[in-house]
Amino acid sequence: YYLVWNLKISNQLSLPLLSLKILNLSGNTFYDKINEKRLFANRPNVEELYLNDCWLAHICYERKLNKLPYFAREFRVPLDKEFLFGLENLKTLSLVSNRLESLDSDMFVFTPNLEKLNLSENKFVKFDENFFSHLKLLKVLNLKRNRSYDKQEFSFLRCLDNLKILNLSVMGLEVLKGGMFEFNSRLESLNLSNNRLKRIEKETFKSLKQLRTLDLSLNLFDSLDNEPFYHLNSIMTLDLSFNNVKCWKKEIF
Numbered sequence: 001y002y003l004v005w006n007l008k009i010s011n012q013l014s015l016p017l018l019s020l021k022i023l024n025l026s027g028n029t030f031y032d033k034i035n036e037k038r039l040f041a042n043r044p045n046v047e048e049l050y051l052n053d054c055w056l057a058h059i060c061y062e063r064k065l066n067k068l069p070y071f072a073r074e075f076r077v078p079l080d081k082e083f084l085f086g087l088e089n090l091k092t093l094s095l096v097s098n099r100l101e102s103l104d105s106d107m108f109v110f111t112p113n114l115e116k117l118n119l120s121e122n123k124f125v126k127f128d129e130n131f132f133s134h135l136k137l138l139k140v141l142n143l144k145r146n147r148s149y150d151k152q153e154f155s156f157l158r159c160l161d162n163l164k165i166l167n168l169s170v171m172g173l174e175v176l177k178g179g180m181f182e183f184n185s186r187l188e189s190l191n192l193s194n195n196r197l198k199r200i201e202k203e204t205f206k207s208l209k210q211l212r213t214l215d216l217s218l219n220l221f222d223s224l225d226n227e228p229f230y231h232l233n234s235i236m237t238l239d240l241s242f243n244n245v246k247c248w249k250k251e252i253f
Contacts (some may be wrong), residue, residue, distance in 0.1 A: 026052035041086040048092040056098040080104035094118040120144035127156040178203030202227035
């Protein structure tokens with residue numbers, strides 16, 4: 001069941017809910033002493049954890065604290081790997097809309113069974129190549145509405161070879177490079193909508209032979225040919241709506 005608290009969350013959850021599997025603390029404020037981070041240490045059975053819009057942030061206090069709004073200064077939890085300690089059975093984690101800019105490189109070392117991760121609507125610009133290396137079982141990754149940029153090489157996707165659903169919408173992407181999804185051959189759904197895409201290199205989708213749904217709507221394409229789509233043998237839904245395509249090559253469909 002769901003547990004929602006409309007109050008400040010102290011640094012230990014001591015409620016005797018040993019059978020708890022779904023925990024929703026979205027929309028609440030966390031208060032945490034810097035040296036006491038194992039908030040979920042006594043929750044080994046939790047499989048789904050929702051911490052949306054909780055003003056979480058991994059910050060360098062010396063460098064960034066003076067830039068935060070005054071009212072938020074004492075209520076920012078420094079997220080690192082200790083924050084998720086004790087959640088070894090966690091399968092779903094949602095950290096939507098927390099103004100996160102970065103996370104500890106070993107953030108997910110204690111959650112090896114995670115299958116669904118939602119980091120949408122934060123302020124990530126770039127992810128380290130090994131950022132998701134502990135998530136060998138991850139199947140769903142949502143990075144919608146983060147502040148990516150065109151030079152992002154997405155090398156962090158290489159270790160996610162079990163990924164089936166990927167959302168990279170509203171990230172400011174302009175070009176899809178060849179080999180971008182080389183190690184994600186199990187992908188079944190890919191959302192690239194609402195970016196600034198103008199070009200797709202011909203090798204971009206070469207490895208995605210199991211892809212069934214591809215969303216390229218709300219981009220800036222003015223012409224398309226069949227080369228990028230040639231290897232999509234399993235595609236069932238292709239969304240190219242609301243682009244500016246003026247030149248269609250007859251072979252594309």
